[in-house]
Amino acid sequence: TTAPESIVWALPYVSYVNVMCVNPGFGGQDFIPEMVEKVRRLEEMTDVPIEVDGGITVETAPLMVEAGAKILVAGSAVFKGDPATEMRRIIDAGQGAKE
Incomplete structure (x- = not known):
């Protein structure tokens, strides 16, 4: 996976950051729990909206x-x-979760 720190240089040039929460390739894969911390780290680094894709469920x-x-x-x-x-x-x- 890509470390959030390695994309800092690009953040001023993007509209959003996509974090894949599964290994890409096909639907229905298991959510990778480590992506929660990756999103947390990104959120601390930027105001650019963060998009998460894969394994998104009610849980x-x-x-x-x-x-x-x-x-x-x-x-x-x-x-x-x-x-x-x-x-x-x-x-x-x-x-x-926002409340």
């Missing part, structure tokens, strides 16, 4: 919001049931 969304993520990308967790219902559950979980 992991609050962790990432608390760590500083502003954009959450959810795929498999949304389509495991009714997409509107699952998306609402993930949004509610993330918003609950």
